[in-house]
Structures are given as structure tokens and as C-alpha cells.
Amino acid sequence: MAKESTHRADELKELGWSSEDVARYAELWDYRQRWGAMNLEREDRQFLRKAEAALPAIVTGKAAAKKATEDKSYYRRLRFYLQAMNEAELALALEENARGAWPILLEEELRALDYYEPVLGLPDTLKAKKFDAVRESIANRASKLADQQGLVVSFDFQAPLNALKAQEPTKWRQLREEDTSADQSYPILNASVVEGFRQEVRAELVPLIRETLPSLAKTDKAAPPDDWNRA
Structure with missing residues (x-):
């Protein structure tokens, strides 16, 4: 040090x-x-x-010279919310392989970040605010799917960060903006539709991340294979 x-x-x-x-x-x-x-x-x-x-x-x-992707503030913020949602789902005693739509969204965004390894400095994080609206759009579609193939429960999206701020100083912003955070709908998808939904999320998020973040403007990496994972 x-x-x-x-x-x-x-x-x-x-x-x-x-x-x-x-x-x-x-x-x-x-x-x-x-x-x-x-x-x-x-x-x-x-x-x-x-x-x-x-x-x-x-x-x-x-x-x-290069800070690991997982150590960047933007990445840690997403992982923080994913952990909070995973813990909430454990308490729900869901059917086997059922999954919340929001964790799938965050998992796929984190996977894409792991693969492309953007700088995630200020230029990237400013542009990444565009992802908020995309997540909301996909989550809305998932709610309709959950009405048919799953269920919709409640999740307080503000609570995890509010609890963190009560313990330590942080400049992280809420996952959802104020005009949407009042909606606590949390769609849970049955196992039969989880994989299809995940593929839809990948198809939308992967090119969006590659084309939006300035530090990836010159990347020549193709989309990650379906079986790619960080490990």
C-alpha cells in the first residue's frame, strides 16, 4: 500500500x-x-x-493502472441491490427455479459489464443513466408475463439504500427514480418462462451497453456466448 x-x-x-x-x-x-x-x-x-x-x-x-470492474462504484451499486433482492426472495419460499424479474435484469447487466470491462468512470456512469428507463420498460413487460406465468409481490426498492445510508455515508443513488419508486410491484416468473425472459433481457441489454458506454466505443468484442460466465 x-x-x-x-x-x-x-x-x-x-x-x-x-x-x-x-x-x-x-x-x-x-x-x-x-x-x-x-x-x-x-x-x-x-x-x-x-x-x-x-x-x-x-x-x-x-x-x-486498471481497477477491477467489480470494484467500480457503479458495479458495486448494482450488486448491492441484487443481494438485497436475493435475500428478499429467500424469505418468500418461492417455487423451485422461480425467479424475480429484477434480479435477472441486474444479473444480466452485471454479466455484460464483466464481459466488456468498461472503464465505468464519470463519462460511462452519466451515459448509463439511460439504462434506468430500459430496466423500467423490461420490468413492465415482466409484470404482464408474471400475471400469466407467475405472481406479483411487493418489494420496497427504496429500503435497502436507505438502510445503508443510515449506517455509512454513500453517494449511491436509488435504483429507481422517485417517479417510479413508489411502485413496489415485484414480478416473480415461473421456472417455465425464466430462461426465455433471461434471453430477451440479454438480447436487449448487451448491445445497449456496448453501444452506450463511451469507453466501449472502440471495442471489437462480439456479444458474449450464451454459456459465457465470469468464472
């Missing part, structure tokens, strides 16, 4: 720390560099340790 040569106040701000705490961290960091930690009050030393523990580790060499 590399040691920083200057304070990282901007990173704390990006993590959601208040302006007051960010300024306090920068001031204490500078003081420690000049006069040493022993000259700080115990409370200030504890604050510095807390701030530095919240910062991601500094890496060098190849690891610094």
Missing part, C-alpha cells in the same frame, strides 16, 4: 462526508505533517484515524 503525499479531502467529499468534516480532516492532516501526531489532541487523532480508514487504499503499479 502506498502512503499519500498530500491529504485526500476531495475523496472524503466524494464519499459523502460533510464540508465541515472534510475541512477538519485537511487541517488536521496538515498539522500532523508539520508538528507530528503527538501534538494533536486525542479526539483529533481519533478523527484522523476514522477519516483515513474510510478512504480506499492507495495502490501502485498495474493495480493502479
Whole structure:
């Protein structure tokens, strides 16, 4: 792990720390560099340790050149929601191989990201907001399918992130925007239609991701084979 040569106040701000705490961290960091930690009050030393523990580790060499896709904030946000939905489905005691439409959507988006490995920096994540409307459209189709081949239950889409924010600072936004999040319909598909729906999602999401994200503009990768997985 590399040691920083200057304070990282901007990173704390990006993590959601208040302006007051960010300024306090920068001031204490500078003081420690000049006069040493022993000259700080115990409370200030504890604050510095807390701030530095919240910062991601500094890496060098190849690891610094390319951060793994699964470590990118956008990817972790999707995986966070997928985990919340998986846990909710376990409590539903669904029929064998029945599956929620939303987890399938997230699984297929994550699979495509694993395959193409976009940069997922600011240009990509800004463009990726277009995916919100696509997910809503596919989920609406899934609700109609679930009415015939499954069931529709309720899921509080706001709750997982609200619970996380109560525990730690995060700048993640909700999976669904405010105008759609009030709808808690959560379509569950019978096993007989899960695979067909998954293939429809792949057919729509894979080219969308490849064509939308700026960092994939010059990719020459074809669509992933049906049997491709990250492992």
C-alpha cells in the first residue's frame, strides 16, 4: 500500500462526508505533517484515524493502472441491490427455479459489464443513466408475463439504500427514480418462462451497453456466448 503525499479531502467529499468534516480532516492532516501526531489532541487523532480508514487504499503499479470492474462504484451499486433482492426472495419460499424479474435484469447487466470491462468512470456512469428507463420498460413487460406465468409481490426498492445510508455515508443513488419508486410491484416468473425472459433481457441489454458506454466505443468484442460466465 502506498502512503499519500498530500491529504485526500476531495475523496472524503466524494464519499459523502460533510464540508465541515472534510475541512477538519485537511487541517488536521496538515498539522500532523508539520508538528507530528503527538501534538494533536486525542479526539483529533481519533478523527484522523476514522477519516483515513474510510478512504480506499492507495495502490501502485498495474493495480493502479486498471481497477477491477467489480470494484467500480457503479458495479458495486448494482450488486448491492441484487443481494438485497436475493435475500428478499429467500424469505418468500418461492417455487423451485422461480425467479424475480429484477434480479435477472441486474444479473444480466452485471454479466455484460464483466464481459466488456468498461472503464465505468464519470463519462460511462452519466451515459448509463439511460439504462434506468430500459430496466423500467423490461420490468413492465415482466409484470404482464408474471400475471400469466407467475405472481406479483411487493418489494420496497427504496429500503435497502436507505438502510445503508443510515449506517455509512454513500453517494449511491436509488435504483429507481422517485417517479417510479413508489411502485413496489415485484414480478416473480415461473421456472417455465425464466430462461426465455433471461434471453430477451440479454438480447436487449448487451448491445445497449456496448453501444452506450463511451469507453466501449472502440471495442471489437462480439456479444458474449450464451454459456459465457465470469468464472
